[in-house]
Amino acid sequence: MSTIPETPLYDRAGSIRGYRMNKMAMSLGIPANREAFKADEAAFLDSHGLSEAEKTAVMTRDWHEMVALGGNLFFILKISAIDPTPMTRIGAAQAGMDHDLFLQQRLGKL
Amino acid sequence: MSTIPETPLYDRAGSIRGYRMNKMAMSLGIPANREAFKADEAAFLDSHGLSEAEKTAVMTRDWHEMVALGGNLFFILKISAIDPTPMTRIGAAQAGMDHDLFLQQRLGKL
Amino acid sequence: MAKIIGGVGTSHVPSIGAALDKGLADTPDWKPFFDGYIPGKQWMADMKPDIAVVIFNDHGNSFFLDRVPTFAVGVAETYHPVDEGWGPRNVPDFKGAQDLSWHFVDQLVERHFDPLVCREIDVDHGLQVPMELFFGHPEAWPVKVLPIWVNTIQFPIPTPQRCWDMGKVLRDAIESFPGDERVVIMGTGGLSHQLQGSRAGFINRTADEAWLNGIADNYDHYRNMTREEYVEEFGSEGAELIMWLVMRAAMNDKVTLKHRHYHAPASMTGAGMVVLENA
Amino acid sequence: MAKIIGGVGTSHVPSIGAALDKGLADTPDWKPFFDGYIPGKQWMADMKPDIAVVIFNDHGNSFFLDRVPTFAVGVAETYHPVDEGWGPRNVPDFKGAQDLSWHFVDQLVERHFDPLVCREIDVDHGLQVPMELFFGHPEAWPVKVLPIWVNTIQFPIPTPQRCWDMGKVLRDAIESFPGDERVVIMGTGGLSHQLQGSRAGFINRTADEAWLNGIADNYDHYRNMTREEYVEEFGSEGAELIMWLVMRAAMNDKVTLKHRHYHAPASMTGAGMVVLENA
Ligand SMILES: [Fe+3]
Ligand SMILES: [Fe+3]
Incomplete structure (x- = not known):
């Protein structure tokens, strides 16, 4: 649908595949769900029917892998709020770059 | 907005006024809420913030009054499923007619 | 490319489903209604569609007034029958196209x-209900479905012309879809009825008959009517008929009226169907 | 009849809200960004609008992927700030127009x-965030709001031309509204950024500057760009800029660019604003 490199906006198959993970992440907008997630991550992810690959990606906070599995960053961000992670670190992970290099090369900082 | 007599489709003010009652009725699509409604109607209606007039209309199954208070029939019908009431009786109440007369004059039956 | 094999217009009155569930289909009240659908059911069996596009409105079951879509389209893998307050009906799930x-x-x-x-x-x-009327009660539906919801519950409802225009896009989408699926289009709702207000119980047999006779050839008349004229002529809930225009617009200008049936009242509603094929 | 007193285009980056909440507005990272908004804030105070129409996209907070509206319009009495996962922010409720x-x-x-x-x-x-940038942190907002949501999250997002066309209806609706309310229109989103995929961190300062300079007079160029060109030029999330077109279309063909500000990066985003008045 597009030649723009790895731009998940166009990845419909990924989005369908990642639906359950995104739904789990969406639920973290509710405080009680955040508490349940913190109390027992594995159980919480199981209750949302996540696959082993999805669970591993979430539990290791592998932002790149979550998006590769169809995660949409706007939902995934609610996971990043659990143990606060700066957006630029998530960005660097997407780009597959060291954080400092990412800040410098992509954002023109430092 | 229209000269068609008492056609609630166009009654926006009524629809805004009746929002809470419709929301309560909508919730009866869930079995647990139907049980709660049956167990203690007054408490259930209170928990949805209904006014005294709305409570009375619902508890006396006054279909005409429910619609007059902004109830939308498609939601109100879920109340009629609690203690099954035929649609034509609800229709007759709206029209302010005796049921037999309604069947005969409006629906051409009998 | 996928192919439109025909268009159906039909009532979707809930009492029809209730009559089936309660085994009332052969009672004097209901038999004439169901008998009239036999040719339509046979036509569907003969035509063997793979996909049914069903244009209908929700009745306060899947949508509440908190968020009312003018048009909604389903892209789901599966659609479950909703509990309308009476408990779930014994109807198979619908697989999505x-x-x-x-x-x-x-x-x-x-x-x-x-x-x-x-x-x-x-x-x-x-x-x-339209699926039951045309496909009976199979173990599993023989078609996948593409559901299209049209708001007919809360003003403003879409204009007849807008429904028509959506039908044109639907046709082009089907005909540009890579595959050889056979697609039937089902416009549903109506016929004349009004459930609320002092005009409740309004049925207009003359207008219903004219609609069933005219939707094949005289569609321009119906496309050009205003929403208010629909309400006036068919009742506030009878304005659901605008949804048949989506189906009609997706067909050729010239169509053949294969089957036609009218019965009134079904519960409080004028009820019936047409089956159209492209000429 | 109500009156359009001006149009604003602005970023709505969440880090802006976070920076305000954490008291970082005067740090070297953020001060240049916030300083650039001072003239915009002053303009708003001078113009004293009664209603703000805010065109924005939800970011997976009020809508999930289960049901994605292409366009949504709020008709509520009150809008609460949503909990985005960090707990509710200390921002007053918004009264609806x-x-x-x-x-x-x-x-x-x-x-x-x-x-x-x-x-x-x-x-x-x-x-x-746009409300905070232009109205500060009052006890209660000095305007009522009319929120318009545009899907920019899930493909297909609406075309730039469609956003433009909605702006024309918005203008006519305001100008035909009985009342003497003063209305400001706020198109929000962007500027260039991409948050996901290997292209994450993409910022296009040249394109951003050209947008800020061109949206007043060179709007035809932006209206005629495809959605893909927006993604290419501004990043997948930078395509949010199509929402500024709703605001621009609601203004006169000729406008005066009163204020303009650009700063990059704000978090991972090119950020800034314009203030336009009808010429
Ligand atoms: Fe209906
Ligand atoms: Fe945004």
């Missing part, structure tokens, strides 16, 4: 429609 | 738009 749905959504947005795109949603009698 | 909202919805449907009509819905940083 997912790829065609997404293709249609792409075309709609490209052509300046603004659908609500639904991945997870149940379907009420508006879809169930 | 209910009558204008319903009037706009009527006009939209009449003119063949298909909005999702929302009576009960929260608002995320897409609306909160």
